[in-house]
Structure formats: structure tokens, C-alpha cells
Amino acid sequence: MRTFLITRFTAVMLLCGALQPALAQVNPTPTDTTKKYANPGGVSAPGNKPFFKSKLFKAVAIPAVLITYGAITAQGDAGINHREREFVQKQFRPVSTTLDNTFIFLPYVELGAVALAGVESRNDRINTLLIIAKGEAIMLASTFAVKYLANETRPNGSDNLSFPSGHTAQAFLAASIVHTEFRDKSQWYGVGAYTIATSVAALRMINDKHWQSDVVAGAGFGILSAHLAYLSHRNRWGRKSIGRDVSMTPAYLGTGASGVSLSWRPTK
Numbered sequence: 427m428r429t430f431l432i433t434r435f436t437a438v439m440l441l442c443g444a445l446q447p448a449l450a451q452v453n454p455t456p457t458d459t460t461k462k463y464a465n466p467g468g469v470s471a472p473g474n475k476p477f478f479k480s481k482l483f484k485a486v487a488i489p490a491v492l493i494t495y496g497a498i499t500a501q502g503d504a505g506i507n508h509r510e511r512e513f514v515q516k517q518f519r520p521v522s523t524t525l526d527n528t529f530i531f532l533p534y535v536e537l538g539a540v541a542l543a544g545v546e547s548r549n550d551r552i553n554t555l556l557i558i559a560k561g562e563a564i565m566l567a568s569t570f571a572v573k574y575l576a577n578e579t580r581p582n583g584s585d586n587l588s589f590p591s592g593h594t595a596q597a598f599l600a601a602s603i604v605h606t607e608f609r610d611k612s613q614w615y616g617v618g619a620y621t622i623a624t625s626v627a628a629l630r631m632i633n634d635k636h637w638q639s640d641v642v643a644g645a646g647f648g649i650l651s652a653h654l655a656y657l658s659h660r661n662r663w664g665r666k667s668i669g670r671d672v673s674m675t676p677a678y679l680g681t682g683a684s685g686v687s688l689s690w691r692p693t694k
Contacts, residue, residue: 485657489650493590496643500578500589503637510631510638511581518632526633529626530593533600533619534558540608540615547607553659554607561599561655569595569647582634591636591644597623598648606656623648 499506537554541547547554569592578589601623605616627641636644 481657485653486650489646489653492646493643493650496590496639496641496646499639500576500637500643501639502579503581507637507639511634514631515634520633521629523633523635526593526626526629526635529622529629530596531600532622533597533604536615536619536622537600537604537607540604545608545611548610549607554603557652557655557659558603560659561603561651564654565595565599565648565651566592568651569644572647578637578640580635581637584635588636589640589643590647591627591630591640593630594623594627594636594641594644595648595651597626598645599651600648602649602652603655606652 501507503511537547541551549557569590572590573587573592576589577586579586580588598620601616601619604619608615623645627645630636630641631638
């Protein structure tokens with residue numbers, strides 16, 4: 427009898443040992459499924475971009491360098507300003523100031539001419555005008571505030587509003603807008619606009635209106651104003667383009683005279 431019980435007990439223990447792996451497979455440990463749709467693609471969430479790769483850093487980096495350089499070298503008729511003024515006076519004669527006052531708007535003329543030629547800009551006409559207005563407001567407010575705070579005397583001694591150069595700031599603001607609007611089409615539009623702006627800076631020094639530090643800082647203020655205008659332009663008006671179908675083609679009249687035909691078809 428004792429042998430029979432031992433045999434039965436041994437058989438039961440062996441049977442339980444054989445069934446345990448099977449039971450473990452039938453009733454697996456439950457897993458947490460509350461977050462199974464949080465990341466369905468299995469791709470890890472991107473981390474924050476480094477500051478030097480942010481839009482704000484890219485917008486202010488170059489203008490900050492130009493403005494800082496201009497502020498450090500703004501020493502009146504001393505240091506590098508004195509040397510650059512002597513070099514300019516030896517190499518160039520004063521030019522009519524009419525060119526200074528005219529060239530500052532030439533980048534905007536280029537902007538309008540390229541748009542009329544049918545080249546599609548980054549923004550439509552309304553938003554481009556809003557960006558220009560915003561950039562002009564930022565540029566005028568910042569440059570004139572610094573002019574009165576710096577109280578820097580001009581090389582010709584006419585007043586104490588030398589630093590920074592407002593003409594240069596205006597020209598580089600317009601050039602930056604031209605570059606931003608058409609850089610996806612061709613970089614040469616920006617090259618032409620910045621060449622005009624650099625010419626304005628040179629003319630201001632040739633005419634003895636500004637020191638070198640003034641025009642360098644003025645370029646920084648102009649570029650910074652354009653970048654800030656674009657960064658702050660989040661809510662776009664008229665999301666559909668308005669008046670993009672503008673073209674300008676040569677025209678020949680029956681009398682033998684030639685001219686230009688301008689066509690415009692507003693978009694719906």
C-alpha cells in the first residue's frame with residue numbers, strides 16, 4: 427500500500443511539472459497597453475535643437491557681429507576710422523549726395539521690377555508689403571534711438587547723428603528683403619541688391635557723411651530689421667496669392683514703334 431501511494435504521488439508530481447510550462451504559455455504575464463498608440467511608428471521623439479541651429483540665432487548672428495564691430499570701433503576720428511577716412515579721401519573725391527538718397531531705394535525698385543517680370547516671390551504682394559512696412563518701422567525706431575543715444579559727431583561735423591548710418595540701414599533692409607523673397611529662384615537677385623546696398627555705404631564714406639564704424643553697424647541694423655520682420659510675421663493675410671499672374675513682354679506697334687506690354691490677371 428505504501429509503495430502504491432508513493433508511486434501515485436510521484437506520478438502526480440511529474441504531471442504537474444509537465445503542465446507548468448504549458449500553463450505559463452497559456453496565461454502570459456499581462457503587458458501595459460495604455461501607451462501603445464503614443465508612438466506607433468517606433469520612432470523616438472526628436473530632442474530640442476541646439477540654440478545655434480535655431481531660427482532666432484541664424485537671424486541675429488551676422489547682424490550682431492556687424493553691430494558689435496561698429497560699436498567697438500566707434501571712436502570718432504581715431505583708430506581704424508581715422509585710417510579708413512584718410513584712405514577714402516586720397517582715393518575718391520566727394521560725389522553728389524543725390525546718389526546717396528536715390529540708391530537706398532534701388533533694391534525696392536529691383537523687387538518691383540522682378541515681380542512685374544513674372545518671377546514668383548516667396549510671399550504674395552500683400553504679405554510682402556506688410557513685411558516691408560514692419561521692417562521699416564523696426565529699422566527707423568532702432569537706428570534713430572541709437573543715433574540719439576550714441577551722440578556721435580559726423581566726419582564733416584554737420585551734426586551728432588553719425589552712428590549708425592541710416593542710409594546704409596535702409597539700403598541693407600531692402601536688400602535683405604529682396605534676397606529673402608527671390609533666393610529660391612536665383613541667388614543673383616540678392617547679389618545685385620546687396621551690391622547696391624554696399625555702394626550706398628561706400629558713398630556715405632566718400633561724401634564724408636559717416637565713419638567706417640557707422641556704415642558697418644548700419645548694415646547690421648538693416649539686416650536685423652528684415653530678419654525680425656520675417657520672424658514676427660506669423661499670421662499671413664490672404665493665404666491665396668493675389669496678382670501673381672503679372673507679366674511684361676515687348677510690344678511692337680503697327681507704326682514701327684516699339685514698347686512694353688504689361689498684363690495682369692488677378693487670381694481668385
